[in-house]
Amino acid sequence: MRVNRLLSMLLIISGQGTVTGKELAEHFEVSLRTIYRDIEKISEAGIPVASTSGKGGGYYIMDSYNVSNLFLNGDEAHSL
Secondary structure: OHHHHHHHHHHHHHHHOOEOHHHHHHHHOOOHHHHHHHHHHHHHOOOOEEEEOOOOOEEEEOOOOOHHHHOOOHHHHHHO
16 A cells, blocks of 8 residues: 555655665565655655665655654554
């Protein structure tokens, strides 16, 4: 389900710092193009996701945003 994937992506990115699109695509077993669309939807929702290119690059959440704003408790975040 897309909403679950979007929330899970957000938690993964916030937890790991920087994650490549390829890593996300492999984790969720979807195409890289699907990840691009999902990142766009996350950004449209007002969550500042940025990216860097090249070696060591990937997607990350800008420092100005606090993921705890999602209103998930520890058990809910862990289950996702």
